[in-house]
Amino acid sequence: MTSMTGRGERVARIGIGLLSVVVVAGIWQLVGASVPEIYFATFTATITRAVEMTISGEILDALAASGFAFLVGMVISIVLGIPFALLLARSDRLRRALEGYLYALYATPMVVFIPFLFALMGVGLIPRLIVIVLHAIFPIILTTLEGTLSTPHQFLDVASAYGSNERQTWRDVLIPYTVPFAMSGIRQAVGRGLVGTVAAEFFLSATGLGQLLIGGAFRFDSAAVLATTLVITIVAITLTSLVQRLEDRFTPWREGG
Amino acid sequence: MEGGRVTTEGHSDALAPVAESSPAPRPAQRQPTPNSRYNRWLPVFPALIVALVWEISANLFFPQFLPRPSRIVAAIPEVMTDPDFWGAAIDTTLAILEGIAIGLSLGVPVGLILGRYAPARWFSERYLHALNAMPVVAIIPLTTLWLGYSNTMRIFVTALSAFLPITIQMMDGTRKLPTEYLDVARSFLARDRQVWTGVAIPASMPFLISGVQIATGRAMVTGITSEMVAAIQGLGFWVIFEVRSFHHDQGFVGVLFIAALGISLWRTVKWATTRFVPWYRPSID
Numbered sequence: 001m002t003s004m005t006g007r008g009e010r011v012a013r014i015g016i017g018l019l020s021v022v023v024v025a026g027i028w029q030l031v032g033a034s035v036p037e038i039y040f041a042t043f044t045a046t047i048t049r050a051v052e053m054t055i056s057g058e059i060l061d062a063l064a065a066s067g068f069a070f071l072v073g074m075v076i077s078i079v080l081g082i083p084f085a086l087l088l089a090r091s092d093r094l095r096r097a098l099e100g101y102l103y104a105l106y107a108t109p110m111v112v113f114i115p116f117l118f119a120l121m122g123v124g125l126i127p128r129l130i131v132i133v134l135h136a137i138f139p140i141i142l143t144t145l146e147g148t149l150s151t152p153h154q155f156l157d158v159a160s161a162y163g164s165n166e167r168q169t170w171r172d173v174l175i176p177y178t179v180p181f182a183m184s185g186i187r188q189a190v191g192r193g194l195v196g197t198v199a200a201e202f203f204l205s206a207t208g209l210g211q212l213l214i215g216g217a218f219r220f221d222s223a224a225v226l227a228t229t230l231v232i233t234i235v236a237i238t239l240t241s242l243v244q245r246l247e248d249r250f251t252p253w254r255e256g257g
Numbered sequence: 258m259e260g261g262r263v264t265t266e267g268h269s270d271a272l273a274p275v276a277e278s279s280p281a282p283r284p285a286q287r288q289p290t291p292n293s294r295y296n297r298w299l300p301v302f303p304a305l306i307v308a309l310v311w312e313i314s315a316n317l318f319f320p321q322f323l324p325r326p327s328r329i330v331a332a333i334p335e336v337m338t339d340p341d342f343w344g345a346a347i348d349t350t351l352a353i354l355e356g357i358a359i360g361l362s363l364g365v366p367v368g369l370i371l372g373r374y375a376p377a378r379w380f381s382e383r384y385l386h387a388l389n390a391m392p393v394v395a396i397i398p399l400t401t402l403w404l405g406y407s408n409t410m411r412i413f414v415t416a417l418s419a420f421l422p423i424t425i426q427m428m429d430g431t432r433k434l435p436t437e438y439l440d441v442a443r444s445f446l447a448r449d450r451q452v453w454t455g456v457a458i459p460a461s462m463p464f465l466i467s468g469v470q471i472a473t474g475r476a477m478v479t480g481i482t483s484e485m486v487a488a489i490q491g492l493g494f495w496v497i498f499e500v501r502s503f504h505h506d507q508g509f510v511g512v513l514f515i516a517a518l519g520i521s522l523w524r525t526v527k528w529a530t531t532r533f534v535p536w537y538r539p540s541i542d
Contacts, residue, residue, distance in 0.1 A: 009375075016379040023380075038402065040402075093296075097299040100300050101304075103520075104516065105516075107520045107522075108515070108519045108520070109477045109519055110478075111485065112492075112496055112511075112512045112515050113512065115497045115500035115501070116323075116324065116505065116512075118500075119323065195393075198395045199478075209395075213395060213398040214398055214486075220402065222402055225398055225399045225402065229399060233388070233391040236390040236392065237390045237391075
């Protein structure tokens, strides 16, 4: 592609991108203006409400509560999940015994455990953390396990030919080979962890973004619901692109040269 | 779950999260373990241990109404003969399948068009990525405002959670069509229609599959959650209702059923993949 068309394409791309913002905001405004406010607030009403909720501290409080639970849940999932995966990779028997269950749990929609956790522990941080970890940990375990198991045997042969001991093999071959897999597991875990965070807050919390949504819907305050949804979306995009960037950073050596 | 036969090869492409960014799992080079008759029974032990620990600790520490394995097993016949349960199970299954079907039938053409026509992509890409990053359960409260506590609402959120990953994967798959393929098609004077059916669509199949894999899992979660939040007739509501009526053991049978449903959907997609797209590998950078 010549630089002329390359430049023209970039201009078109930015132009259409800007146009789309105007068009979408415009359509949002028109739709909002033509239906009762309890269904769908206009774009301007949503932004106004978002500013109000930010000034009143509602959004920041909710963000802090949800963000804290999400982060702690992710840390627990990573800290437990990766070593557990390495343990499974080391022990053939343990892996054979547990692998089937791990895949089954991975495919199970974990939200169904929420009513039981509520009956056992009521509303609180601990049951919510359990929900978040249940959502996040299985993709981490399974992708990390997959990575370690799929290390090409040539790599291991070279390592043993040069007299690497177990520790060196892990440090120089297995772990570097596994990191990108673990990262891809963490990327999946972030998406699922967000689902877990919001779903848990619907039932197991008195605060947080999930409660803002439920409360707003209960009061037919569509502007507040839309504003909260917007905040959640912005947080989700930020987190997703952050892990994506981390993952890309680890990509260069993943192909193994 | 027949863990004894589970081999590394069998699961090497199991997760396949996002085609373009997941590392390519390679078949593992492992020695076949001897003593396979013994290995076949290994998965029994964790289940036994969990059931035993659960049963004992529940009897010692937990209130009487909380579920425990012996009573869950005893509750199975009762639940399996309960017409309400089967009504809920059928409703949920149909809603999820319908959601996936809608997501597929809209997502595939939209993704193809966005992948092939850059201006359309520049216009809509950011919104698709934003919605796809957002946990779809977050829009359940909003949709209850629009569509009420209804089956339509459940179908809407389920379809949306299937539509987004399928559209995005199709878009990426069509866009990343290697230029050599197109060059070859051009030099053989292929028509537009032939480029579509002969090159673009087959080349994007692996992406479609990862889209469908993500979509089924998400549709399931969103469908069940919407039933729980909005009290729509279905398994999610059935479980929450049983638990609230202190029928925890019956409720847990529902959980096991939902888990089985999730696993079978996932397995169906995997089966369809090996059956219809045997050349599929999770990563085709």
